[in-house]
Amino acid sequence: MRTITLIIVHCSANRAGSALRLADIDRYHRSLGWKGCGYHYVIPTDGTIETGRTEAEVGAHCKKHNRHSIGICYIGGMSADGKPADTRTDAQRTSLRKLLEALHRKYPRALIVGHRDLDPQKDCPCFNAVSEYADLQPH
Numbered sequence: 001m002r003t004i005t006l007i008i009v010h011c012s013a014n015r016a017g018s019a020l021r022l023a024d025i026d027r028y029h030r031s032l033g034w035k036g037c038g039y040h041y042v043i044p045t046d047g048t049i050e051t052g053r054t055e056a057e058v059g060a061h062c063k064k065h066n067r068h069s070i071g072i073c074y075i076g077g078m079s080a081d082g083k084p085a086d087t088r089t090d091a092q093r094t095s096l097r098k099l100l101e102a103l104h105r106k107y108p109r110a111l112i113v114g115h116r117d118l119d120p121q122k123d124c125p126c127f128n129a130v131s132e133y134a135d136l137q138p139h
C-alpha cells in the first residue's frame with residue numbers, strides 16, 4: 001500500500017462546456033507514451049466520477065509528487081476566451097466534494113491541495129482547493 005500524503009486537484013485546461021471524458025485523456029496520455037490516464041479520477045461536466053488508475057498505482061499528474069498522491073482532474077478550467085477560470089458545473093462541484101469526502105475518510109492524514117499550490121507556475125485547478133475543502137483537511 002502506498003502512503004498517501006497529498007490529494008491533488010487538477011483541471012484539464014479545457015474551455016467551459018468541453019465534452020471531454022476520461023477515455024479522451026486516456027487516449028491522449030497513451031499517445032505521450034504513458035501507461036494510460038495519469039489521473040486516478042476524472043470528473044467530466046456531467047459530474048460522473050470516472051476511475052483512471054487504481055489508488056494503489058502511482059499516477060502521472062504532478063512532477064515530484066506522484067509517488068505519494070492521488071490525482072483528481074475535473075474537465076474544464078478555461079473560460080470561453082481561453083483564460084484560467086473555475087468552470088466547474090454544479091454536478092462537478094457536488095461530485096468533487098463527495099469524492100474528496102470519501103478520500104478524506106480513507107486517507108485522513110492527506111492534505112487536499114490544488115496543483116498550483118505545489119507548482120506556482122500553474123493556475124490549475126483555477127480555484128483555491130485548500131480553503132474550499134478546509135473542513136476536509138487533516139486535524
Ligand SMILES: [Zn+2]
Pocket residue numbers: 009010011061115122124125
Ligand atoms: Zn494540474
